[in-house]
Each structure stands twice: as structure tokens, then as C-alpha cells.
Amino acid sequence: MENFRNLYYKDYKKTYGVNCVCDYDSNLSYARCSCNRGYEGNPYLQGGCTDVNECLHSDGSLVRCWRGTCVDFQGHWECVYTNHLPLAIGLGSSFGSLIFIGVVYGIYKFIRKQRKLRQKKKFFKRNGGLLLEQQLTSTEGNAEKTKVFSSRELKKATENFSLNRILGEGGQGTVYKGMLVDGRIVAVKKSKVVDEDKLEEFINEVVILSQINHRNIVKLLGCCLETNVPVLVYEFIPNGNLFELLHDEFDDNTMATWEVRLRIAVDIAGALSYLHSSASSPIYHRDVKSTNIMLDEKYRAKVSDFGTSRSVTVDHTHLTTVVSGTVGYVDPEYFQSSQFTDKSDVYSFGVVLVELMTGEKPISFLRSQENRTLATYFILAMKENRLSNIIDARIKDGCKLNQVTAVAKIARKCLNLKGRKRPSMREVSMELEKIRSSLGDMQPHEDVSENEEENDEGVVEINIGEESRNNTIVTAPASQYNVVASSSSWSDVEPLFPHQTR
Template identity: 65%
Template sequence: MAAVELTVFQVILLFWSLRTAVSQVEMRCPSSCGNICIPYPFGMEEGSYLDERFKILCNSSSGVPKLTVDGTKLEVRYISVRRSTIGVMFPVVSANCGGKDRNTVVDLEGSPFVFSSENYFIARGCGNLALMNQNQSTIGVCVSICDKNRDSMMASCSGTDCCQTTIPSFLKVFNVTMKGLDDGKGSSGEKQCRYAYLVAQSWINYGSYYSDVGGDSDPYDMRHRDSVPVVLDWGIDERVFESLVKNGSFHNSTGRVYDNYRRKIKAKMAGIGVGVGFGALFLLIGLWWLYKVFKRKRSEKLKKKYFKRNGGLLLQEQLSSGEVNVEKIKMFPSKELDKATDHYNVNRTLGQGGQGTVYKGMLADGKIVAVKKSKVIDEGNLRQFINEVVLLSQINHRNVVKLLGCCLETELPLLVYEFIPNGTLFQFIHDPNEEFPLTWEMRLRIAAEVAGALFYLHSAASLPIFHRDIKSTNILLDEKYRAKVADFGTSRSVSIDQTHVTTQVQGTFGYLDPEFFQSSQFTDKSDVYSFGVVLVELLTGQKAISFTRSEEQGRSLAAYFIMAMESNCLFDILDPQVVKQGEREDVLMVASLARSCLRLNGKERPTMKEVTMVLERLKKSENLIVQQENEYDRNEVMGAPWDVTSASTISSFEIGAPSSLDEKPLLHTY
């Protein structure tokens, strides 16, 4: 044991000497402002920076460096050449907060900077709808709801008076609009203090990361601050960099200094290497072997810890009960999934959302899968999470993405799904392929397939499942462009005659059932509303939320569609392909069905079974619909409630149970 300790000491001494040599070089700073080092390509004097975009203004009296971006001077906190980042103090957008209304727009287009993914977008306030906008499109939404009983000392940001979300990669514009939401009891949110800001994750996670910003009991409370720490990524054109290095002008004086530094490092490393001798090599080999043994044991211990924390024991309990088909739940080893995704390479990313990140992977047998790395799961909801894994793994429907298995021995749970190759319905609608256009026949078929999948989840399973986040981005298309409902991260299974009550907003703005804001209850009719929005997307080719439409037309596609129906202007807003290819009677029928799904009163909406029947019969029997045109009341199609429409429509179609649902009952897992 003493020999091992001596070996460790000698190796530490070796690396400490090497590190000292490097640190002595790194500590030298070409120039500084106050206590902030200003390395190249940044600089303060002409000729000391790469170009004007990297110029740093230094106030000699205060010693505070500032970077000018889009006409806004941002205080610089640090500059890292190694990580290509720069920390700045960024403005807070606020309204109705003690007369300090601010709304600063910062555009990084044309600059070498982008907002780093290390930042969070956070919105505070009772009933605050905060939207991040870029190029007249909404790219981020954060909604905080009201709760007067919330403990003001509780430092959390989970949707009540505070919400947070990640930002898109390569974000170049900071432009935030906020709107107050009613609390459902007549109190207008427009008069409430609300504010939003970008902030470095390190500040939220570690509080006092910046020595002069902190001390608050609530790290999310920034109402009294004008600015907060934000991280920007930066870079220079590769060809410019290579040219500068090639001709030795990577800032002449700085280049000469760096060359001297490298020569000194090499000289000192050579001297240390001679002094230590070859004996250190054998000691390092021995320590490396000990390290590998220790690492393997530590890895095994961590796997057991994570397996237990992520509900592995509960899953084993379910499997051993005899009530679950064990063959349908595969427990993937973490090593296999790590290799399949190339160590979760960012280039393998298929998508990223509120529930986690999805990676493309290839298993050892050559099968392509989608691996979803979930976000942290509340330990109090472990049993519910495991029950849902068991339940979803037994779903057998051709229009539902198949859950193949899971891995619970990693820090974050991993779910493995079948891989769906042709992207999302959102992409197919809003980024059309000219060589493979979205025809009326395909729209009708996709709508029927999604409706059939939801009908199956709601009523054909042994325990009904509410998806709770139906939207076009959660509908995938396989190699034959068949619809596959995906992303059950927020889904819930419920007993018969039971609704699910929640205190957090779950779903997507533009698709979310407005009745939920009044009752805080998710029902099967909440999914019906969301499906209605998708149906309108298919009819119009427009997005669920759009700021290109005027306020009179309505930012919400649902409101815009209903307004067009009521004013008999439906065909003015339809997609040209729909008008050109669809039979007028068919289009009117689908539009009537969509409007029924969007009724504000959930009880007046059809069930997914009724929706599926109409779409299946419409898809198969278009000739029958034309023959029965005389029985079809156009006034009812344009505005009658569902109970009237369904009575005439369903009876005229002689609808029976759809034959192509491809459904099999689920097993009971509780």
C-alpha cells in the first residue's frame, strides 16, 4: 500500500510540474481591462484585434470592458479562447414592474457571435406568456401560470409563476414579447409584473458563479436587476484563420509571444522528462491498470445506483408479477446504447424537446432505432413512469411508434423506439417536397391514421391513455409515409371514468385545449381538440401559431379557421392543393369535423371513435358521399354543433367499426 501511495505521489508531482509549466504560460495575458484578460482575436487598441467586431471598449476609470453588438454595449465578464465563449451581462425584458418597463432587441446577425445553448430562457410573473421571436416566427414559448398559495421562498421554476426552457441552437436574435394571461377567475394578467431573460445555466445551477451577482434566496428572481449573465459562442472564418497562421500574421506581436511560450513549454517538458526517467513510464502503466479496475468497479456501482433510482426495482416487480408479457420489454445495456449512438454524438441528434433528446442509433444486429434520453424524473413519480413504460411497450398499433425497451442503469433513463425515417408531419406540411407533394388523398389518409391511433389509445386499450401533446411535430412518417403517433413523454394512463388533474401546463401552445386553463383537467376531449388543430393544419397548410397573421385574423390557427368558417370564407384560407384536388363535399365534411373538434366546450366535441369513423368512411366511400349529397345539410356543415352533425353524418354514411385500425388489446399492468 505504501508503494502505491509513493507511486501516486511521484505521478502527481510529474503532472503538477507539467501543469505548472503550462499554467505559467496561460497566466500571461497580452492585455487586460480591470481584472478581465483580453486575448486575441479580441483587443482594445487598433491593430490589436482581428477586426472591429472583436473590439473591446475599456473604461479606464471603472475598469469595465464592454463589447458593442448591434449598437448595444454589453459588459464583458470573461473571454475564453479555449472554449470560444464570452460571458456578458444581458438586459432583462420587463413590464409593469415598478415603472421599469424595458424591451431590448439584440440582433447578432452579421456578427461572429451566437447565443450559446448553455443559456436558459426564463419567464417570471403570474400568468405570463413569453414568446421568443426570430424572422417573424415564434421559436420558443414559455408559459407561467398563477398560484397565489405558492411559497415565495421556494426557489423553483416549474411552471407556477416561473417557467424555463432551453433555446434553439445557433440562436442569433433576442426578441421577446410578453402577454398576460387571465387566471380564470376574472383577474387580468396584463396588470401583473412580468419579465423574461436569457441567463447562463451556470448562474442558475451554482448561484454565486459570478462573484458580484448573487446572494438572493431565489436564483430566478431578477425583477430588480437590469442585466444578468449570458454566454455567447464566437468563432472566426476557418479560411481567415488559416491565412493568418500561414503568413504569420495571427496578430504579429501575439504570434511571436505564443511562439516563445511554446518553445519554453517544450524546453521545460524535456527537462522534466529527463529528470523523471523511464521509471515513470512503468509507474504510469501500473497506475493506469489500477485506474481501469477502479473505474470499472465504480461504473458497476453507479449502474446499480441509477437502476434503483430510475425505478428498476419497480419494473422488476411488474415483470415478476406474471401480469406482463416479459418478451415485449427489453432491458438494453447502457454500453450497447452508448455504442449504438456513437457516444450520443451530436451529429446523431434527431430532435430535442421538453421531454428529452432523441438520437439515431444502430444496434449490434444492424437494426436502426431511435434512442430517447429522458430528462430527470421526479422520484415521487417513479411508479407512474414505470407503469407507463410497461403499458406503452405493449401498444400494438401500426400507427403508433413502437417502444422497444428501455435502459435504467444510466443517470438519465433511456427509452428505445423503432426508427421512423421520413421526419415529421410538420416538416411535410410546412417544408414541402416538390418531388413528392402532399396530396389531398395523403392528407385524408394521414388524418384517418392519426385518428385511428388516438381512438385505439382512448378506448381500445385495457387502460385508456391520454397523449396530451398531439401536434404535427409528434406525428412521424415512415418509409411509406404512413402516420406514426410519437412522443408519449407527457401521456397518462387513467382508470375508467377518471380525469387527470395537473397544476402544470403540459402540452404545446396553439394545440392546447383552452378548457384546460379553466378546469386544469386533461380528458380524452383534450386530445380531440389538439387533433382538430392538426386537421386544420392539413386543410390550410398553415402553422398552429403564426405572427404573420394580423391580430384581427388571429395568431391562433384554430381561431383563424373558425372565423373563416363563420364568415363563409373557408375556401379562401385552404391550401391550394386541397382546393385543386379535393371534392368540395369532402373538404366541407373534413372542415366541419375539424370545427366540431375545436369546440370550446369539451362535451360538445366528438369522441375519437366518432372522428375515426367519419374519416375512415370518407376515405373509402367518396362516391357514396356524392350520391347522398341531397341528405347533406350545408348549413349544419358550416356551423351546427357536433351532436346535430354527427347524427346526420354518421347515419348517412352507415358507419360501422373501422376495419383498418390494426388494433390489439393491451394487457393490464396495474
């Protein structure tokens, strides 16, 4: 037993777990037993030797291990030392991996950002950004009036051009309702893929609108050229366009009074007069029609869609190789000569004026062949003294007939087939203002004689329903956003803003 107790440590380790040892002597009739090292108790009882917590001193204090922790085992104790090297290696590897991943991701983001910047610059250049900057800076300091929006701003404003934000779709693009960061509601016109030959038209619209500040003209707030297709941002017009309100069968009777229609006529005339004579340089709209007349929350008219407009110089004429416009509104003289003047806008306004009086569409296949255009229908009725028969039934009973007659005579002068005999928009605007403010009889100045009108009948008009002649582009007015053209020679031109809002 003494030999067992005096084992070396390496041999003693082999006895771990042996709680009791006994010495059998042949000279004795019994065995001498004792509890093994690390155990205490009665060795003569089954399980009498129990493990002693050797990590506790007799006074209850813990045994101290240098840079380790005392751990009690069965029959022995050990100082356990924690090896932090694997942990340090693991943490270091993980941290290094994170840094590596972060660097790679940062490089990826940088390359992607640079690629996007290059793409935006490419779009900006392709969409005429350089041309636009040149044009705006040459318009006597008006460049600051037009904001250049970032693509991120407009995506946020329109919820990434959500389908739920679509106000309408037309031949030139799609219009979305958006809200800017400052809370302003805007109409965002996203053009369709623009051909290089259409680029000048787009830039022209931006440049012209940037020069205009008139209450009866739709205000351009800015544009974005960083996207695949150009985007224009306009003030939002809530009540749609004049064509819809005049000809929509679900109209809410907004246009049921002559006073409202006369006020709209005055607004339009004032806007066109401003464009022709009061702007920094004369501007011809070139596509005056009821779908391009928007109505705000107070049903005040605002002229829109300047895509085909031209700012002209001293001669006040513009010679084109391709005739553009809308069937029913195009000046016959311009159609023949391809020479657009301020009097061409006057003719188109005359058609809109007749629309307001009669409630008739500019082109109608329900009328006879000779009266298919509203202009010829109206002139014939005037010659036959049948004005009262063609006045819109919705306003006929409540209108002032003397005012309607005076306006009809102005419209007749506007529709004179010879441009030189038409009044200017300034004269028309002044006459309409006088008529609106009049309470008694009111007649416009310089009545056109019957002989003059009859002599003008020799000028040929556009023949609706047949193919247009070479190098001629004419379009038909649109009443809704998804109207299909009923003739191969003309297509619908859609309004910039819709009647319904969301």
C-alpha cells in the same frame, strides 16, 4: 629451458601468450630455442611458433569437458562451465514480478468493475428502475415486451453517442441514430439530466408504450437505466414529422395531394381511437400535435412522444394541478378546469386536422390578434362560409371539395368549446374512414348548428402573447430542432425524430 617447461600450472599460467623460449648457454655459440607448450612450428623464425588448437584431438574429434565446453586460447585451453544460477534468478524475479503485477491489475479491474456495477445499480435505482419494474410487472405480463438494454449495447450502437450520430436535439433530450447487433436501425433518445419530479414522467412513457401495439403508434423497443441519464430506444422513423412536411419551405411536395393528407388524418384518428378505447386501459395522449406525428418510409402516420400521457381508470378523467400542453393545441376547457378528458385529445386532433386542410401553423403572429390561433381562424372562416378560401393552395386544385367539406365539419365538431359536445375519437375515426372510402358526396353525421357554436363563444380561450396564468405550463410547436421561443410565456417542444437522417 627444462625448468621452464616443468613449471607448475599456476606458474605456467603466467607464460600464456609466450610462444617461444630460448636457452642461452655460455659454452655454446648459439641459443637453443623451442616452441612453448600449446604452440608448434619453427622457433628460430620470427613468428614461427603458432598456436595449436588443443580442443581437437589428432583424429579431429573434440576434447570433451564434463558439463562444460572446451575453449581454445593462445597457448592453452580451458573447459568453460555455464553458470545458470543468475539466469534462473533473473527469470524467477521477472516471472514473480509479472505475477505480482498481474495480481495487482486483476484486483484493480475487480474493484473498478465492482465500482461500475455499484454505479450502474445506483443509476438504475435513481432513474426509476425499481419503479419501472414494479409498473411493468403490474401491466398484465407486458414486461417482456420491453427490453432493458445495457449501456455497452447502446454505446456500441451509437459509436459511443457520437456527434455524427445525432438526429436532433430537443427540450427533453438528444436523439441518436443507432444500429443494434441484429442490424436494426433505431432511434436512441438520451434524456437530459432528469429531475426527481420529472422521473415519473419518464417512467410513465416507458410503461404506456410497453402496453401499446399498433401500427400507427411509434414502437418502444426498450430502455437503458444504467447510465447517468435515462435512455429510450424506439423504432427508427425515417421521414421526420408532420409539422416539418407541412410547413417546411424546402418540402419535396410529399404533402401536395389531398389523398395523402386524408390518409394521414385517418391513421392519426385510428391511433388515438385505439388509445382511448381499444388499449388494455384508456390512455390519453395529452400532447397531440403535428410535431408528435411521425411519418414512416411509406408516409404512414405514427403517433409519438408519450411523456405526458396518462393511463386512466373508470371515470375517464384526470385532474391535474399543472396544465401541460402546447399553445394552439390545448383544449380551452382543460385550460380552465385543469380536468383532462378524452375530449381534450379530440380538440387537439381537431387542430391537427385543420392544419392538414389549410397548411396553416397552429399559432401565427402573421394573422390578426383574433385569428392568432388556428382554431379561431378556422371557426370564423366556417361561420362566414369561406372554407374554400382557406384550403391549402397546394391541394386546392386537386382535392375533392366534398371530402374536404365533410372533413372540415368533423374538425369543427372536434373544436367545439364544450367538451361534451365533441365526438369521441372512435366516432371521428369511423367518419374519416367513410369519407376516405367515399367517391360521391359525403357528409358527416350530426352537424353542429350555428346556434350551438355561437353559444360556445362565451368560453374564454388562451390569450397568446400574454403571460399564462398561475400553475400553467404551455409550449409552442416547433418547426426545427434549434428554434428559440419567441415569447417568454412559452417554449418550443421539439419532435422526437428529425426530418433529415444521416
